[in-house]
Amino acid sequence: MAEPTPQTRTRSRLITATAILFLLIALGLIGAGGWLVGLGGSWYYLAAGLGFLVTAWLLYRRRTAALHVYAAIMAGTLVWALVEVGFDWWQLAPRGDVIVVLGLWLWMPWITRRLGTRSLAPGGLPLAASLVLAVVVAGIAMATPSHGISGRLAMERVAELAPDYGGVPAGEGVPAGDWHAYGRTAAGQRYSPLGEITPRNVDRLEVAWTYHTGDMRRPGDPVETTYQVTPLKVDDTLYLCTPHNYVIALDAGTGRERWRFDPRVPDNINRQHLTCRGVSYHAREGADPATLCTRRIFMPTADARLIALDAATGRVCTGFGQNGQIDLWRGMPNVEPGFYYSTSPPVVTRDLLIIGGAVNDNVSVAEPSGVVRAYDVETGALVWNFDTGNPEATAPLPDGASYTANSPNVWSVASADEELGLVYLPIGNQPPDQWGGARSEAAERFSSSVTALDLASGRVRWVFQTVHHDLWDRDVPAQPTLVDLDMPALDLPGGPVPALVQPTKQGDLFVLDRRTGEPVLPVTEEPAPQGAAEGDHAAPTQPASALSFRPPPLAESDMWGATMFDQLACRIRYRSLDYRGAYTPPSERGTLVYPGNFGVFNWGGVAVDPERQVVFATPSYLAFVIRLIRRTDDERRYVSDGEPGLNENFGAPFAVDIGPMLSPVLGLPCQAPPWGYVAAADLRTGDIAWMHLNGTVRDRAPVPLPFEMGVPDLGGPLITAGGVAFMSGTIDYYVRAFDMATGRRLWEDRLPAGGQATPMSYRGPDGRQYLLVVAGGHGSLGTKAGDAIIAYALPPAGGGDEGG
Secondary structure (H helix, E strand, C coil): CCCCCCCHHHHHHHHHHHEEEEEEEEHHHHHHHHHHHHCCCCCHHHHHHHHHHHHHHHCCCCCCCHHHHHHHHHHHHHHHHHHHHCCCHHHHHHHHHHHHHHHHHHHHHHHHHHCCCCCCCCCHHHHHHHHHHHHHHHHHHHHCCEEEECCCCCCCCCCCCCCCCCCCCCCCCCCCCCCCEECCCCCCCCCCCCCCCCCCCCCHCCEEEEEEECCCCCCCCEEEEEEECCCEEEEEEEEEEECCCCEEEEECCCCCCCEEEEECCCCCCCCCCCCCCCEEEEEECCCCCCCCCCCEEECCCCCCCCEEEEEECCCECCCCCEEEEECCCCCCCCCCCCCEECCCCCCCCCCCEEECEEEECECCCCCCCEEEEEEECCCCCCCEEECCCCCCCCCCCCCCCCCCCCCCCCCCCEEEEECCCEEEEEEECCCCCCCCCCCHHHHHHHHCCCEEECCCCCEEEEEEECCCCCCCCCCCCCCCEEECCCCHCCCCCCCEEEEEEEECCCCCEEECCCCCECCCEEEEEECCCCCCHHHHHHHHCCECCCCEECCCCCCHHCCCCCCCCHHHHHHHHHHHHHHHCCCCCCEECCCCCCCCCCCCCCCCEEEEECCCEEEECCCCCCCCCEEECCCCCCCCCCCCCCCCCCCCCEEEEEEEEECCCCCCCCCCCCCCCCCEEEEEEEEECCCEEEEEEECCCCCCCCCCCCCCCCECCCCCCEECCCEEECCCEECCCCCEEECCCCCCEEEEEEEEEECCCCEEEEECCCCEEEEEEECCCCCCCCCCCCCCEEEEEECCCCCCCCCC
């Protein structure tokens, strides 16, 4: 008998090693697949595991039948996958990637020849046919259109724009080339009436200048250290703040620094957030602009101060408050540095400065107050206070008294309509967010609502609650947007409806009459799941808007992963959690919350075109998991995530463990993509015109491939009168431009860091329209940190079409 050659011995070892690999896969699939079946899930993985076991045994015995059995596994996998998800490429890929790769390996000559056949001989043909079928299915899936809605918005409805038209309710004229507030005006539309940049020339945008603030993350900063600022532009100057609360003024044409102010905020490990969304601006009517402090910049700080600066020089306005600042801790209960501060700019009206604040989420039931206060814009004297725990007592709090502890707060940006005499507050929740058994009657009234107050007195004019008895941290996160809508379907004799558009974390856009809080587009109450934790209850119904970007409920087949193995792990987790829809109450077992804590919409809100009466939105979809942890005392720490006391809920019956539902291998979302879109809708009808997936995994995947999967974003959008919309908040580092008529992406540019902020647009001293983008990154989103302010413009000569 001939001695085996080295090549023969190598092939024999390959067969044995392959058999062992198949055996290990079989054992894993049988064990985990059996677990999934026991939870009521798919039988596929258990059946595939048994097929792998038979294949391993036949390989070990050097039987050609191993190829036939594996061909049956491949064919069965294709049938099962197509039944579950159809020709959805991103859903099919993780179901078949490992299966196809192993099938190719078995079809190689060094395997088939050792089994006594050839790849294309009768013994290998079933496997070859299965591989060809897999390639055909993959080709069809890749050619199948992606998720979304394709349509077109009517874009001809643009009036001739006057030079100073602001596209805002009457009484708020802002020069067309300026940007005087976080959302451009107190109406919060994020709309620029400039039209030089159009769909025809936007691809010619180029970097005009870049400025680096020098403020980078430091050791000891919280995870949630982010750069979310939208700069202001007044006359020829830009005003901005940084995460560590520096205030900076730049030349709007060159980006050259004019002045910088350091409020010297001490570090504090108690802070959950370190960010600045923006500063506020006020000019005294009729005053000489050359006089010190007739034009002011207001800056809220992370140590709970509100500082007034001269807009021209950056010097402190000593006549405001106490030597130029207000101590926002005044009147606060439970004073603990780092537990209260304002990350959002105050609303500025003709006479008032209105500011809320953020309290640390889920630390204890003994938090500071969520009070909103109005100060005289000139002197800093307290004019009124709105305490959600004591809403009728709006007269200035006397010395020695305290506001209501642990009351719902306003951490995002408010809006105002001076003509109607109203300020609109997006109100959060009363901690703890996920257990509401001890909430007061006032907290139940105002939590997760948009509330209108009388500007003069602070008294409540109306309340619209977007979530009843919120147990999911679905506080109202975004600035209410004010717009006047023509509503022909309502046949109203009084002309346009003064409306308010309120984005929410659950994906609803509530369109309300801002005079009364009554819905303009229909709102219905829908039954909600019951079964809250011990000592709590769940609301029987929840409101739903006719204009909504809510996702459909998740099913087991929506679970995803890079491979069949982490998809299986995600399926097991899905089946192990409590999930009966978007409002499934949190539980000790663990609850799948979808949409999750980041929300479909967050602080970036939406952009509204007041002329075309359409909205540009960037909905995101990311499932979270919430698990209540029963507390036995107020000393022990139950949650360990690197930040002191986070989610411990001292004084409540439960601590809470919160996080996104991610696959175990690559840390990608457990639910299948797309995870993020750009979209547009008609605000008069509620119809979604188009919705396209947006963004790639280039900056999150191990291999930087630019797969257009639709990724989450945190940031805000911008619309311009030229019919172009911009956004930069995706987890890949790009600023992108879109045609508002169709949603087609027109242009993109690579950013040096995460762009989790809201772009703005202004007219420069040279007459050109600029696009301003901030690239500073986001801590909890995991994007790269930076400190760049980047201005884009069309080339100076022959800049393109003039649109307005």
